[in-house]
Amino acid sequence: xxxxxxxxxxxxxxxxxxxxxxxxxxxxxxxxxxxxxxxxxxxxxxxxxxxxxxxxxxxxxxxxxxxxxxxxxxxxxxxxxxxxxxxxxxxxxxxxxxxxxxxxxxxxxxxxxxxxxxxxxxxxxxxxxxxxxxxxxxxxxxxxxxxxxxxxxxxxxxxxxxxxxxxxxxxxxxxxxxxxxxxxxxxxxxxxxxxxxxxxxxxxxxxxxxxxxxxxxxxxxxxxxxxxxxxxxxxxxxxxxxxxxx
Amino acid sequence: xxxxxxxxxxxxxxxxxxxxxxxxxxxxxxxxxxxxxxxxxxxxxxxxxxxxxxxxxxxxxxxxxxxxxxxxxxxxxxxxxxxxxxxxxxxxxxxxxxxxxxxxxxxxxxxxxxxxxxxxxxxxxxxxxxxxxxxxxxxxxxxxxxxxxxxxxxxxxxxxxxxxxxxxxxxxxxxxxxxxxxxxxxxxxxxxxxxxxxxxxxxxxxxxxxxxxxxxxxxxxxxxxxxxxxxxxxxxxxxxxxxxxxxxx
Ligand SMILES: Nc1ncnc2c1ncn2[C@@H]1O[C@H](COP(=O)(O)OP(=O)(O)OP(=O)(O)O)[C@@H](O)[C@H]1O
Ligand SMILES: [Mg+2]
Numbered sequence: 001x002x003x004x005x006x007x008x009x010x011x012x013x014x015x016x017x018x019x020x021x022x023x024x025x026x027x028x029x030x031x032x033x034x035x036x037x038x039x040x041x042x043x044x045x046x047x048x049x050x051x052x053x054x055x056x057x058x059x060x061x062x063x064x065x066x067x068x069x070x071x072x073x074x075x076x077x078x079x080x081x082x083x084x085x086x087x088x089x090x091x092x093x094x095x096x097x098x099x100x101x102x103x104x105x106x107x108x109x110x111x112x113x114x115x116x117x118x119x120x121x122x123x124x125x126x127x128x129x130x131x132x133x134x135x136x137x138x139x140x141x142x143x144x145x146x147x148x149x150x151x152x153x154x155x156x157x158x159x160x161x162x163x164x165x166x167x168x169x170x171x172x173x174x175x176x177x178x179x180x181x182x183x184x185x186x187x188x189x190x191x192x193x194x195x196x197x198x199x200x201x202x203x204x205x206x207x208x209x210x211x212x213x214x215x216x217x218x219x220x221x222x223x224x225x226x227x228x229x230x231x232x233x234x235x236x237x238x239x240x241x242x243x244x245x246x
Numbered sequence: 247x248x249x250x251x252x253x254x255x256x257x258x259x260x261x262x263x264x265x266x267x268x269x270x271x272x273x274x275x276x277x278x279x280x281x282x283x284x285x286x287x288x289x290x291x292x293x294x295x296x297x298x299x300x301x302x303x304x305x306x307x308x309x310x311x312x313x314x315x316x317x318x319x320x321x322x323x324x325x326x327x328x329x330x331x332x333x334x335x336x337x338x339x340x341x342x343x344x345x346x347x348x349x350x351x352x353x354x355x356x357x358x359x360x361x362x363x364x365x366x367x368x369x370x371x372x373x374x375x376x377x378x379x380x381x382x383x384x385x386x387x388x389x390x391x392x393x394x395x396x397x398x399x400x401x402x403x404x405x406x407x408x409x410x411x412x413x414x415x416x417x418x419x420x421x422x423x424x425x426x427x428x429x430x431x432x433x434x435x436x437x438x439x440x441x442x443x444x445x446x447x448x449x450x451x452x453x454x455x456x457x458x459x460x461x462x463x464x465x466x467x468x469x470x471x472x473x474x475x476x477x478x479x480x481x482x483x484x485x486x487x488x489x490x491x492x493x494x495x
Contacts (some may be wrong), residue, residue: 023351115334121347122294124323 010206016128017136017202030134034094038100038135038201039142045099046092053091054154057082062167075168076176079121079158081185088150089189090237093143093196097229101204104135105225108208109218117209132205136198143197144190151189188244195240199232247272247292247402248436253302255285255292262288264460266302273434275427275450277441280457281482286440287331289457290406294328295319306404311312321430324352327402331409331440333393335381341368341392348400367395370425372418386413392420398429405430405437419443423450429457438493447471456482 021027050140061075108131111117120127155177162168211221248270255263258371262285270276278286283415291297293304295311303310314322327348337343345364349355355363368374379388389412410417410426423493427450431435441447447454451468456479458464464479471483472493482488 026350108335111336114337116328116336118291119328119334119336120325120329121296122326122328123351124320125351236368240397 009210010203012208013128013132013209014202016126016169017132017205019126019129019133021129021133022125025070027134030130031138034134034138035142038103038138039146042096042099042142043149045095046146049095049155050088050092050150051157051160054079054083054157056153057087058158058162058173059165059167062162062165072130072168072172073179074178075162076158076173077179078176079173080155080177080181081156083158084185084189087154088147089192089196090233092147092150093193093200093233094230096143096146097196097200097204097233098226100139101200101229102222104114104201104204105208105211105222106218108132109186109211109221112209112211113214128209132202132209135205136201137152138202139197140194143193147189147193151186191244192237192240196233196235199224199236200229203229203232247307248438249303249305249310250293251303251305253289253292253304254300255297256300257290262460263292263299266457266462268455268462268465270436270438271453272307272436273431274452275430275439276439276453276455277439277447278455278457279441279447279482282442284457285460286457287408290408290438290440294326295323295404324348324400324402327397327400327405328409329390329393329397331412333381333385333389335389335393335396337381337481340378340380341373342383344392345383345395345399347396352400363393363399367399368392370398371395372421387415387418390414391418391422394425401433403435405435406438407437409440411441411443416445419445420449426450442488444483447483 049056050192058075058079061078065072065074065078108117111131117127117131120130159170162173163170204222205224207221211217250266250268252269253263253266254261266289278289280286283322288297292299295304299312303312306325309318309322311319311322336347339347342361342364345367346360349360349363353360364377369375371394373388373391376384376388376392381392384392390410394407394410397407405426407426411422415424423446426437426439429435440449441445448468448471451471452469454464454466454468455462456464456466458478464474464476466474471479474480484493
């Protein structure tokens with residue numbers, strides 16, 4: 001029952017959120033600010049994680065295909081598959097759910113408990129749309145770039161670790177990366193990414209917007225935002241994989 | 247003019263406002279007074295529509311929030327300026343951006359016009375050279391004054407102030423009281439102020455509504471409040487030694 005009413009509240013909020021912004025110039029300014037805050041600000045952590053994860057994945061693959069029957073380029077091939085299909089879109093989105101989600105929820109939650117949202121409301125502003133829409137749009141626009149960068153860095157990290165440890169020759173690894181390359185894998189990853197971006201921003205916006213109380217509740221909302229965004233990402237990952245790959 | 251007709255408001259079991267009837271006049275500073283926790287803030291938030299009321303009607307010059315369309319409601323809201331008890335400044339914006347925010351949102355003024363207006367409003371609340379500071383860099387009283395500047399920047403028709411001079415020293419308090427009173431007359435604003443500052447009551451109380459335990463207990467003005475024999479209001483007015491001594495004379 002509680003889940004149903006929560007989902008209902010979320011859907012009603014989303015209806016409020018998708019309204020035409022009152023003033024285009026202000027909206028544009030907000031959007032650029034959020035693209036910076038939520039997108040560019042996340043690049044550092046994504047870059048570090050991607051390089052190291054790519055490196056580890058390659059080493060794992062190398063140890064597991066340690067058989068003369070399997071060609072060495074399989075290492076590059078398998079690294080590519082796991083990075084593009086799951087690691088970059090899903091795992092990185094989960095990490096971003098922690099970073100971006102808690103930021104959105106605590107920012108909006110603080111505005112709620114300090115009456116800043118009320119102040120906007122009495123000026124005649126649609127606060128749900130004013131506060132949440134730029135964040136959703138910023139995430140949906142920025143995530144695909146972040147994920148593409150993550151893919152590139154993870155594969156580069158894999159190459160670096162494979163070559164430096166001598167587990168795979170550069171030419172084998174690169175051949176593996178190109179072997180039976182399907183553009184659809186990238187499309188599939190980006191479709192997932194956009195959905196995850198929307199879920200993270202909207203679910204976190206929801207928990208921030210419906211914060212009530214004080215500083216303690218802001219903390220709680222932000223935790224709920226991260227936990228529930230993550231659950232939604234995992235759930236939709238399963239659904240989308242079924243839909244797109246089956 | 248704002249008419250409050252048979253308004254009640256309950257939070258769970260707790261009946262905060264009981265059948266309130268009161269009229270706030272245009273061009274006058276209307277005060278709502280009462281003890282801490284008596285329901286002043288709740289009444290004000292009901293007036294501006296932040297709290298839905300359980301029963302009754304609130305009319306803004308004949309227009310009621312409960313019967314009009316969303317677009318009309320937005321229009322009334324744009325005629326409202328409000329000072330929140332806690333200031334409610336946007337902490338992602340500096341002082342100047344806070345004050346010009348309503349202008350950016352709802353007017354086509356150029357940036358220079360807006361900054362001129364911001365400087366004018368900030369000057370009226372005795373603040374200068376703080377334009378680029380952020381709310382976290384201001385003292386409590388400065389925040390309050392910036393919030394007042396923001397409330398008046400878009401020339402509201404209805405001005406609501408929740409405790410405009412709590413946290414201010416007596417001298418600044420008087421400046422703020424006079425400012426509110428002046429612009430109320432000058433621009434014929436319908437002003438509603440929550441306060442428990444006796445000095446404001448006596449200086450600018452064109453109309454005074456006393457809330458006691460959720461009821462509208464007494465109505466009057468700055469003259470009649472000193473001569474009433476209503477017990478609760480006397481307990482409220484003459485709560486301090488200072489006021490008792492003044493009365494004794
Ligand atoms: N959101 C709310 N939910 C439940 N009860 C509330 C809420 N807001 C206010 N109350 C209750 O309503 C009563 C009146 O509160 P209100 O804030 O209006 O007092 P006040 O007259 O403004 O006091 P003060 O002078 O201290 O600001 C209090 O008992 C308070 O507990
Ligand atoms: Mg109050």
